[in-house]
Amino acid sequence: MREQAQIAIDTADVIIFIVDVKQGLVDADSKVADMLRRSRKPVVLVVNKVDSFQKYMMDVYEFYNLGIGEPHPISAASMLGIGDMLDEVTSYFPEHTAEGEEDERPRIAIVGKPNVGKSSIINKLVGENRVIVSDIAGTTRDAIDTEVVHNGTEYVFIDTAGLRKKNKIKEELERFSIIRTVTAVERADVVLVVIDAAEGVTEQDAKIAGIAHERGKGVIIVVNKWDAIEKNDKTIYEYENEIRRILSFMPYAEIMYVSAKTGQRLMKLYDMIDIVIANQTLRVATGVLNEIMAEAVAMQQPPSDKGKRLKLYYITQVAVKPPTFVIFVNDKELMHFSYTRYLENKIREAFGFKGTSLKFFIRERKEKDQ
Ligand SMILES: Nc1nc2c(ncn2[C@@H]2O[C@H](COP(=O)(O)OP(=O)(O)OP(=O)(O)O)[C@@H](O)[C@H]2O)c(=O)[nH]1
Numbered sequence: 191m192r193e194q195a196q197i198a199i200d201t202a203d204v205i206i207f208i209v210d211v212k213q214g215l216v217d218a219d220s221k222v223a224d225m226l227r228r229s230r231k232p233v234v235l236v237v238n239k240v241d242s243f244q245k246y247m248m249d250v251y252e253f254y255n256l257g258i259g260e261p262h263p264i265s266a267a268s269m270l271g272i273g274d275m276l277d278e279v280t281s282y283f284p285e286h287t288a289e290g291e292e293d294e295r296p297r298i299a300i301v302g303k304p305n306v307g308k309s310s311i312i313n314k315l316v317g318e319n320r321v322i323v324s325d326i327a328g329t330t331r332d333a334i335d336t337e338v339v340h341n342g343t344e345y346v347f348i349d350t351a352g353l354r355k356k357n358k359i360k361e362e363l364e365r366f367s368i369i370r371t372v373t374a375v376e377r378a379d380v381v382l383v384v385i386d387a388a389e390g391v392t393e394q395d396a397k398i399a400g401i402a403h404e405r406g407k408g409v410i411i412v413v414n415k416w417d418a419i420e421k422n423d424k425t426i427y428e429y430e431n432e433i434r435r436i437l438s439f440m441p442y443a444e445i446m447y448v449s450a451k452t453g454q455r456l457m458k459l460y461d462m463i464d465i466v467i468a469n470q471t472l473r474v475a476t477g478v479l480n481e482i483m484a485e486a487v488a489m490q491q492p493p494s495d496k497g498k499r500l501k502l503y504y505i506t507q508v509a510v511k512p513p514t515f516v517i518f519v520n521d522k523e524l525m526h527f528s529y530t531r532y533l534e535n536k537i538r539e540a541f542g543f544k545g546t547s548l549k550f551f552i553r554e555r556k557e558k559d560q
């Protein structure tokens with residue numbers, strides 16, 4: 191039986207794994223799921239005998255615990271859900287799957303206004319590690335990849351040309367520098383947003399940081415030239431306040447105060463990069479997430495409108511980079527931004543997720559087909 195299953199898995203391009211809602215999640219299911227996960231092949235998890243979604247909804251969700259993706263309820267006997275299942279299967283056919291060998295090395299893009307010290311930071315990070323493997327040309331002339339080995343880990347730093355303010359004469363130049371920054375950010379796992387301590391944080395910095403935030407990248411705010419300013423015991427506090435005010439859309443990002451000139455705290459950047467990468471790829475088990483959500487709901491009642499109250503059925507993490515969650519509710523309209531934010535805070539309280547944004551998708555289960 192086990193051998194036959196293995197042969198079927200080995201020879202298939204896409205696997206449909208059928209479980210029985212009436213039996214529930216049994217040991218044999220978990221064993222097959224383990225084999226499927228090891229195969230790394232696309233799997234469509236199908237839950238059969240779901241004649242009524244209302245009756246079996248919770249039992250269907252239970253199969254998320256197999257850790258092989260979203261369960262698709264069907265009823266073979268009454269021909270329900272078959273079309274959706276087939277859509278899912280065909281979505282895995284070769285023309286849809288992304289090709290290309292994976293480069294596992296962490297990539298770190300360094301972005302910021304001109305002259306904030308981006309290249310100096312890379313030079314210092316590289317210099318003290320003395321292992322410049324090579325300088326390879328980036329995708330554009332001005333984005334340079336530098337490979338560095340630090341504590342046995344290889345990192346790729348992507349330098350970019352400083353992003354200037356809009357200026358009529360240099361409009362064309364500006365356009366290209368934005369494209370280069372966006373390209374560098376898109377290739378990166380973590381983005382260092384460099385700010386010049388001598389200038390303070392500006393709206394232009396916020397625009398640049400926004401490029402990384404919108405793409406769900408890991409972010410570290412690096413205040414450089416910390417050597418160049420007069421300081422007292424309030425300075426860090428004042429900088430922090432101003433940065434949090436102007437970059438208010440990324441409260442999750444850590445702030446580091448460094449100097450590329452003296453090397454102050456620069457090597458600590460590596461530790462922070464490692465933490466942010468770990469958080470970007472952190473996966474939280476479905477059971478734990480649902481416990482957190484249940485507790486949060488008990489502590490603060492979900493909003494209601496015109497006598498109808500928001501009900502939260504289920505939460506599960508569906509992706510990483512950035513960590514992405516799906517919440518199933520009775521009515522999307524009732525799921526206000528502020529309540530999603532409240533749940534996000536509860537999840538962050540439990541797991542931190544320092545340095546990374548979290549994404550939430552709200553999905554509706556209509557009252558009638560529960
Ligand atoms: N005092 C001080 N000066 C610095 C520091 N880092 C960089 N600089 C100086 O700032 C200037 C610009 O540094 P770069 O590293 O070229 O800046 P950049 O961000 O790469 O600039 P673009 O490539 O033009 O966008 C140079 O004169 C550096 O010596 C620092 O930590 N302290």
Ligand SMILES: [Mg+2]
Pocket residue numbers: 308309310349350351352
């Ligand atoms: Mg430079």
